[in-house]
Amino acid sequence: xxxxxxxxxxxxxxxxxxxxxxxxxxxxxxxxxxxxxxxxxxxxxxxxxxxxxxxxxxxxxxxxxxxxxxxxxxxxxxxxxxxxxxxxxxxxxxxxxxxxxxxxxxxxxxxxxxxxxxxxxxxxxxxxxxxxxxxxxxxxxxxxxxxxxxxxxxxxxxxxxxxxxxxxxxxxxxxxxxxxxxxxxxxxxxxxxxxxxxxxxxxxxxxxxxxxxxxxxxxxxxxxxxxxxxxxxxxxxxxxxxxxxxxxxxxxxxxxxxxxxxxxxxxxxxxxxxxxxxxxxxxxxxxxxxxxxxxxxxxxxxxxxxxxxxxxxxxxxxxxxxxxxxxxxxxxxxxxxxxxxxxxxxxxxxxxxxxxxxxxxxxxxxxxxxxxxxxxxxxxxxxxxxxxxxxxxxxxxxxxxx
Amino acid sequence: xxxxxxxxxxxxxxxxxxxxxxxxxxxxxxxxxxxxxxxxxxxxxxxxxxxxxxxxxxxxxxxxxxxxxxxxxxxxxxxxxxxxxxxxxxxxxxxxxxxxxxxxxxxxxxxxxxxxxxxxxxxxxxxxxxxxxxxxxxxxxxxxxxxxxxxxxxxxxxxxxxxxxxxxxxxxxxxxxxxxxxxxxxxxxxxxxxxxxxxxxxxxxxxxxxxxxxxxxxxxxxxxxxxxxxxxxxxxxxxxxxxxxxxxxxxxxxxxxxxxxxxxxxxxxxxxxxxxxxxxxxxxxxxxxxxxxxxxxxxxxxxxxxxxxxxxxxxxxxxxxxxxxxxxxxxxxxxxxxxx
Numbered sequence: 049x050x051x052x053x054x055x056x057x058x059x060x061x062x063x064x065x066x067x068x069x070x071x072x073x074x075x076x077x078x079x080x081x082x083x084x085x086x087x088x089x090x091x092x093x094x095x096x097x098x099x100x101x102x103x104x105x106x107x108x109x110x111x112x113x114x115x116x117x118x119x120x121x122x123x124x125x126x127x128x129x130x131x132x133x134x135x136x137x138x139x140x141x142x143x144x145x146x147x148x149x150x151x152x153x154x155x156x157x158x159x160x161x162x163x164x165x166x167x168x169x170x171x172x173x174x175x176x177x178x179x180x181x182x183x184x185x186x187x188x189x190x191x192x193x194x195x196x197x198x199x200x201x202x203x204x205x206x207x208x209x210x211x212x213x214x215x216x217x218x219x220x221x222x223x224x225x226x227x228x229x230x231x232x233x234x235x236x237x238x239x240x241x242x243x244x245x246x247x248x249x250x251x252x253x254x255x256x257x258x259x260x261x262x263x264x265x266x267x268x269x270x271x272x273x274x275x276x277x278x279x280x281x282x283x284x285x286x287x288x289x290x291x292x293x294x295x296x297x298x299x300x301x302x303x304x305x306x307x308x309x310x311x312x313x314x315x316x317x318x319x320x321x322x323x324x325x326x327x328x329x330x331x332x333x334x335x336x337x338x339x340x341x342x343x344x345x346x347x348x349x350x351x352x353x354x355x356x357x358x359x360x361x362x363x364x365x366x367x368x369x370x371x372x373x374x375x376x377x378x379x380x381x382x383x384x385x386x387x388x389x390x391x392x393x394x395x396x397x398x399x400x401x402x403x404x405x406x407x408x409x410x411x412x413x414x415x416x417x418x419x420x421x422x423x424x425x426x427x428x429x430x431x432x433x434x435x436x437x438x439x440x441x442x443x444x445x446x447x448x449x450x
Numbered sequence: 451x452x453x454x455x456x457x458x459x460x461x462x463x464x465x466x467x468x469x470x471x472x473x474x475x476x477x478x479x480x481x482x483x484x485x486x487x488x489x490x491x492x493x494x495x496x497x498x499x500x501x502x503x504x505x506x507x508x509x510x511x512x513x514x515x516x517x518x519x520x521x522x523x524x525x526x527x528x529x530x531x532x533x534x535x536x537x538x539x540x541x542x543x544x545x546x547x548x549x550x551x552x553x554x555x556x557x558x559x560x561x562x563x564x565x566x567x568x569x570x571x572x573x574x575x576x577x578x579x580x581x582x583x584x585x586x587x588x589x590x591x592x593x594x595x596x597x598x599x600x601x602x603x604x605x606x607x608x609x610x611x612x613x614x615x616x617x618x619x620x621x622x623x624x625x626x627x628x629x630x631x632x633x634x635x636x637x638x639x640x641x642x643x644x645x646x647x648x649x650x651x652x653x654x655x656x657x658x659x660x661x662x663x664x665x666x667x668x669x670x671x672x673x674x675x676x677x678x679x680x681x682x683x684x685x686x687x688x689x690x691x692x693x694x695x696x697x698x699x700x701x702x703x704x705x706x707x708x709x710x711x712x713x714x715x716x717x718x719x720x721x722x723x724x725x726x727x728x729x730x731x732x733x734x735x736x737x738x739x740x741x742x743x744x745x746x747x748x749x750x751x752x753x754x755x756x757x758x759x760x761x762x763x764x765x766x767x768x769x770x771x772x773x774x775x776x777x778x779x780x781x782x783x784x785x786x787x788x789x790x
Binding site: 256273278279286290293294295304355357358359361363367371396397399 | 577578580616617703
């Protein structure tokens with residue numbers, strides 16, 4: 049299926065942006081925020097409705113000052129769809145998002161680790177075909193596939209490092225585009241997860257933040273002014289192998305020892321727990337035991353947060369992001385912990401002004417983020433950010449407007 | 451265009467001219483402030499105005515830049531932290547501007563030195579550049595896309611607080627332990643050297659060496675430099691250990707910023723080639739597979755003692771006279787190799 053240029057002009061784009069987080073606004077509100085005449089907005093609305101991107105939702109916008117009450121406009125979740133996929137050496141997840149960013153389909157496969165890259169990508173391709181075939185009705189106007197990759201790239205898209213998997217010079221995007229016939233974007237998993245936070249996470253996500261992906265590995269995605277910061281050769285953010293403890297456990301991925309990811313991944317928490325006298329437990333269990341007052345679990349958690357603070361200290365003093373978002377496999381634990389974690393991290397020496405939050409997404413953050421990249425490409429020249437909309441709304445339209 | 455740069459450092463204050471936006475004649479005038487920690491603000495202001503006054507007797511100038519060893523508010527108007535407690539909360543640039551009737555700006559010393567290197571040193575034409583300064587403390591700055599990066603709270607480039615030691619790390623006034631500043635400042639290096647290879651100073655992690663009075667510190671540094679040249683084992687060892695810590699800092703900077711060039715500046719850069727060689731060696735042999743760090747070029751800064759004067763003057767010219775902001779909170783996306 050060919051990709052159409054489905055958004056025709058900047059005003060349409062801005063109108064869609066206003067509606068992006070699933071909000072509904074009246075034509076009057078849109079005209080006020082975008083500073084367009086009512087008739088222009090009516091024309092835009094008619095166009096977008098005709099294209100199937102926007103629908104009338106029929107309720108009066110609350111808080112609208114004066115004028116006739118009118119139907120509100122909202123994104124048509126079925127106006128377009130986006131696929132996202134993520135993989136590691138032991139699983140593949142494929143999911144689909146509607147135009148309003150909600151998930152419409154998800155599929156996951158697990159397999160034994162120890163494989164190499166090409167067969168995994170081939171299987172990913174087959175999963176995408178299957179998902180599309182079985183869910184055709186839920187994936188209208190498919191815009192493309194984003195793939196979240198647990199590795200790094202050169203500026204031209206070639207894989208430069210992919211720990212845990214045997215890889216050669218393999219063009220993931222090229223292979224998938226050939227097989228699937230839709231546009232494919234690839235992105236590092238931490239970067240993709242950061243994009244998920246930015247586009248579909250908390251409404252108050254700032255324009256600049258550092259996202260730290262804590263999983264079996266550790267990676268970071270840096271967002272500056274609502275775009276990913278990639279660094280000189282596209283490899284900014286590979287922070288998992290900063291060496292923190294020369295006497296620490298060896299890392300099979302980088303050949304060093306005591307690197308950041310060896311000190312804060314799930315195995316690490318388990319290791320601290322065993323050393324403190326506990327027995328084998330999942331991270332969730334250790335956290336639960338700590339909340340119940342178990343001494344070994346508390347010691348383990350203290351040790352884990354201390355190492356996290358040391359690793360973070362190495363990152364934040366370079367570019368000084370306003371906010372740090374913690375996500376990954378630990379994300380399931382973190383909403384419980386985030387305030388406590390923030391307090392502990394600052395007690396361990398991080399600056400008191402640093403804002404530390406938990407991710408809005410669990411394990412599939414990478415896949416959501418990869419889909420988000422395709423989604424973002426549709427809104428490729430935003431001149432309006434969420435905060436612009438919110439600020440103008442608050443100024444011009446008092447009262448409830450969400 | 452003549453601009454005055456003022457450098458308020460850890461232990462003294464100096465000023466000079468920078469002419470025509472380029473490093474022209476730097477007129478030197480030293481005013482040794484007291485080395486003690488509690489210089490009252492009034493005394494600082496009088497000292498700065500005295501320096502500026504002497505220079506203005508010689509020539510006119512159009513703007514003043516002040517390099518301050520401390521943290522400034524994000525809008526650069528106010529000193530918000532400094533080892534001199536009486537300076538906190540003071541709007542030094544505003545006071546100098548009011549007294550001299552000349553537009554005046556302040557900037558953190560690490561950022562000034564970084565800007566000096568970017569405009570006329572090892573950072574020229576480098577789209578993504580960082581400088582690590584090794585002086586009384588450890589600081590530095592980041593330049594992306596022709597702008598100094600301030601960061602969300604103004605502490606971008608504060609490389610001194612990168613964590614480099616997690617086994618019995620030395621306490622840092624910032625509240626953490628094991629910060630780079632505790633191991634790689636000029637003070638830390640010379641201090642450990644002067645303790646000699648005895649007892650607990652012999653191995654890393656070493657305890658904090660005692661602080662030396664300025665005269666003894668200068669003498670020890672001179673001796674360290676001489677012994678480095680002749681390859682004396684203890685001097686070499688001290689520098690290698692410090693270089694290993696600096697390499698950890700370089701690694702963190704590479705992984706976050708991914709710059710093409712990292713400069714090494716500040717007073718300790720006076721140690722010259724042996725220091726650079728040691729750092730390059732440590733970066734190259736940083737444990738683990740990581741081709742990226744091998745690509746970064748590590749260079750000694752061109753500007754040494756005058757980095758603060760030159761940098762602050764150039765920033766003032768840029769901001770006040772060029773009409774162009776030279777610093778902003780956010781880094782710019784740049785890929786390398788690229789020339790700005």
